[in-house]
Amino acid sequence: MKSAMLIAATLVLAGACRALGQDASSERNALQTRYAVSVFDDATFYGDLRESLPVVLNQVLIEPSFGVRYRERLTFSTSLIGITRSYTDSATQLRVRETYGGISAGDFDFTAGRKMVRWGTGYAFTAAGVLDPPRIPTDPGDRLNVNQGRDLVKADYVRGKHAFTLVWSTAALAPAGVDLRDTTAFRYNVLVRGFDTSLIAGNDRGGDSFGGVTFTRVVGQGWEIHGEGLWREQAAALLGAKCTLHSGVTLIGELYTPPNIPYYRDMSISPRAGRQHYGFFNAGKSRLRELPGWKEWDLSGSIVANLDDRSFTGVVDVNRWFGNHFSSYLHLEIPHGGETSDYGAAPYNTASSIGVRFQL
Amino acid sequence: MSNVNCILRSFLFLLLLGFLMTCAFVCHAASIPAPNAEALLKQSDTYRNGWPAYVVHVKITDFEAGKSDEEHLYEVSQKGTDKTYVEFMSPREKGRHLLMLGDDMWVYLPDTSRPVRITPLERLTGDASNGDVARTNYAVDYSPAYVRTEKVGAVECHVLELTAKRKGATYQRILYWVRADDARPVRAEFYLTSGKHIKSATFDEYEPFGGKILLHKLTLYDEIRHNSHSVLEYSGAAQRELPDKLFYQGRADRF
Numbered sequence: 314m315k316s317a318m319l320i321a322a323t324l325v326l327a328g329a330c331r332a333l334g335q336d337a338s339s340e341r342n343a344l345q346t347r348y349a350v351s352v353f354d355d356a357t358f359y360g361d362l363r364e365s366l367p368v369v370l371n372q373v374l375i376e377p378s379f380g381v382r383y384r385e386r387l388t389f390s391t392s393l394i395g396i397t398r399s400y401t402d403s404a405t406q407l408r409v410r411e412t413y414g415g416i417s418a419g420d421f422d423f424t425a426g427r428k429m430v431r432w433g434t435g436y437a438f439t440a441a442g443v444l445d446p447p448r449i450p451t452d453p454g455d456r457l458n459v460n461q462g463r464d465l466v467k468a469d470y471v472r473g474k475h476a477f478t479l480v481w482s483t484a485a486l487a488p489a490g491v492d493l494r495d496t497t498a499f500r501y502n503v504l505v506r507g508f509d510t511s512l513i514a515g516n517d518r519g520g521d522s523f524g525g526v527t528f529t530r531v532v533g534q535g536w537e538i539h540g541e542g543l544w545r546e547q548a549a550a551l552l553g554a555k556c557t558l559h560s561g562v563t564l565i566g567e568l569y570t571p572p573n574i575p576y577y578r579d580m581s582i583s584p585r586a587g588r589q590h591y592g593f594f595n596a597g598k599s600r601l602r603e604l605p606g607w608k609e610w611d612l613s614g615s616i617v618a619n620l621d622d623r624s625f626t627g628v629v630d631v632n633r634w635f636g637n638h639f640s641s642y643l644h645l646e647i648p649h650g651g652e653t654s655d656y657g658a659a660p661y662n663t664a665s666s667i668g669v670r671f672q673l
Numbered sequence: 674m675s676n677v678n679c680i681l682r683s684f685l686f687l688l689l690l691g692f693l694m695t696c697a698f699v700c701h702a703a704s705i706p707a708p709n710a711e712a713l714l715k716q717s718d719t720y721r722n723g724w725p726a727y728v729v730h731v732k733i734t735d736f737e738a739g740k741s742d743e744e745h746l747y748e749v750s751q752k753g754t755d756k757t758y759v760e761f762m763s764p765r766e767k768g769r770h771l772l773m774l775g776d777d778m779w780v781y782l783p784d785t786s787r788p789v790r791i792t793p794l795e796r797l798t799g800d801a802s803n804g805d806v807a808r809t810n811y812a813v814d815y816s817p818a819y820v821r822t823e824k825v826g827a828v829e830c831h832v833l834e835l836t837a838k839r840k841g842a843t844y845q846r847i848l849y850w851v852r853a854d855d856a857r858p859v860r861a862e863f864y865l866t867s868g869k870h871i872k873s874a875t876f877d878e879y880e881p882f883g884g885k886i887l888l889h890k891l892t893l894y895d896e897i898r899h900n901s902h903s904v905l906e907y908s909g910a911a912q913r914e915l916p917d918k919l920f921y922q923g924r925a926d927r928f
Contacts, residue, residue, distance in 0.1 A: 349767045378768075385916070420918065458783075471918040478923075502923040507777060509790065509922055531777065534840065534866070535794040557794040602898070608737070637744065637765050672764050 355668035359661040388415035429462040438569035440549035441525040441541040450617040547572035624650020710817035716856035724912040776841025804843030882910040
């Protein structure tokens with residue numbers, strides 16, 4: 314691990330030296346900054362709890378982000394999450410969503426720190442997102458922005474349509490309770506004949522080697538198809554499509570089949586259950602502008618199902634904007650299935666979250 | 674009697690003269706070649722794309738029933754005729770980016786941190802669509818044909834009919850009015866494949882930026898919901914050297 318850290322540090326230093334040595338006279342403004350702040354006040358009400366737990370979960374989240382870039386060469390970005398949660402007890406926590414520095418030198422980019430990397434092309438599931446934060450099919454958009462990045466050193470080389478990325482990620486700084494390993498991964502990405510295609514290969518320290526492919530492609534005026542396949546002991550595959558209608562309604566469908574191995578297995582699935590098959594369908598429209606007075610409303614409904622035990626969860630999301638800074642939302646989950654099934658195992662019959670969000 | 678003959682002869686002479694003059698005028702008019710539609714379109718594009726690589730700020734104000742109800746801010750970086758990178762700057766959309774390479778388009782959403790592929794139909798959402806902001810080189814996307822010359826207000830204009838070269842273009846047909854003197858865009862009507870007239874535009878104001886006269890204000894009218902329109906204001910246009918990797922679709926670590 315020490316040698317890997319040393320190599321990473323050398324790469325970053327070499328990039329820094331080269332970056333600072335380049336003529337930047339024709340660059341954009343020397344120093345650019347970006348900032349954003351989000352504040353959430355969220356309450357989740359659980360209906361018909363099967364266990365003796367509080368009915369209401371209250372959360373307040375403050376999420377400041379700040380980024381600075383110098384001469385298009387040096388970048389520093391940080392995004393933090395402060396959470397105060399009241400449920401069985403009250404707790405306050407500070408999480409680092411991302412904090413990283415980057416150096417750009419010619420065709421090379423070097424990044425070190427905690428950073429979100431998403432290589433998977435799936436919306437609700439991912440087979441090949443080896444460094445991605447976990448996808449939650451009932452909340453694929455991570456509505457409270459609580460996902461955290463991986464601690465990594467990354468080198469990108471972009472030349473024309475071709476891009477090569479090498480990442481080494483350590484699990485040493487991962488949050489407690491998260492089952493991660495040190496990962497070394499390589500990705501080659503190219504856009505050819507409309508196919509945005511990536512080849513991925515790598516290794517988990519003390520674990521498996523893996524290799525896979527992802528793609529996306531737009532077909533005609535309203536269709537997009539995407540897919541992922543990864544071999545890690547056994548094959549995992551995802552195939553999905555998005556269809557946009559003339560009305561602006563977007564439909565997304567995905568089929569996903571992971572092998573029942575520890576890396577992919579959900580807590581509620583028995584190790585003896587065999588390969589699992591999942592389906593996801595979403596219909597949504599942002600901005601109901603065709604209805605007078607509904608321009609500020611976004612509406613979406615999803616269903617995610619385990620096709621083997623026939624359990625599913627229905628999800629409804631409603632969002633309403635008030636001006637440029639405030640919005641309110643409703644997120645409703647209705648699980649269905651046997652108590653030992655994948656989605657039916659949830660200890661409630663409904664979970665409705667309502668909240669307000671401020672963005673600056 | 675001779676007076677009558679004299680008057681008739683004079684009348685016939687004047688009639689003949691009038692006929693000959695009309696013929697001469699028509700022949701002369703017919704001999705004027707129709708304007709070169711390709712050249713006009715290329716020239717008109719220069720009022721929106723001043724340099725081979727540049728950055729411009731765009732402010733879009735949406736109006737509903739005559740009242741402004743929303744503002745969006747964008748920083749648009751364009752290189753060549755087919756590479757556009759748009760950074761969303763307004764609080765509501767902060768962190769979002771849009772990349773267009775030829776007909777392929779991706780949006781980077783802060784909550785997913787990955788490029789999401791956009792279909793051509795998704796480009797059309799909103800009064801001012803993604804395509805309106807990101808795609809301004811009509812000569813690359815459309816084949817022009819000269820239709821007629823007519824006045825728009827007091828301005829003499831050539832009317833061009835633009836037909837999409839590929840299915841991936843934002844619109845399938847555009848009727849485009851450009852000023853006869855200098856090909857400056859004046860007005861446009863946008864149509865879908867179905868023939869539906871979806872939007873109209875007026876090119877309202879031009880201003881000097883970096884020694885060039887460029888479009889400063891454009892108004893887009895929704896022809897389906899007639900009480901809504903958007904005003905696009907362009908500012909701070911400047912020539913820049915933009916690295917190729919800014920336009921790489923797999924680059925998720927956008928600033």
